[in-house]
Amino acid sequence: MSENELIDDCLFCKIIRGEIGSYTVFENDDVKAFLDISQVNEGHVLMVPKKHIVNFFDYTAEDAQRFLQYIPEIANAIKKSNPRIQAMNITSNNGPVAGQVVMHSHIHFIPRWEGDGIKFFTRNNADQYDEAKYQAVADAIKAQF
Structure with a gap:
């Protein structure tokens, strides 16, 4: 990727350019993967495209093919790095309301093991839907x- 696909005031663009250090675990012409400074669990990695894209809403089909193909390779390398790892949350927060803090697309690889104490919360609202409401939502999409 060329430097003109990065921007000046983005934390991850600065990491890609080497202006800010990182603990890089994988890098090629398309993506850079490095340890998340927060380390939710040991081995928590971020993968960022080497093109400034705010989030998945801004991806083209070409961007998706180019950058997302590395997800399995990175996930498997992380899993193999530590015998304690039994599973992994692979997530992305798209937009501030969804918890995106750095406005450069990135994917979190969070290793998981039994008893690690991490809780990801969801809710089940199935009782608020009937056939008509499910169909209306599906049709709108x-x-x-």
């Missing part, structure tokens, strides 16, 4: 393709 389908209409956007």
Whole structure:
């Protein structure tokens, strides 16, 4: 990727350019993967495209093919690095309301093992839906393709 696909005031663009240090675990012309400074669990890695893209809402089909193909390779390398790792959360927060803090697309690889104490919360709202409401939501989404 060329320098003109990065921006000046982005933390991850600065890491990609080497202006800010990182503990890099994988890098090629398309992506850079490095330890997340927070280390939710040991081995927590971020993968960022070497093109400034704010989040998945801004990806083209070409961007997705180019950058997301590395997810399995990075996930497997992390898993193999520590025999304690039994599973992994692979997540991305898209937009501030969803918890995105750095406005440069990135994927979290968070290793998991039994008893690690991490809780990811979801909720089940199935009791608030009937056949008509499910169909209306599905139809609204389908209409956007």
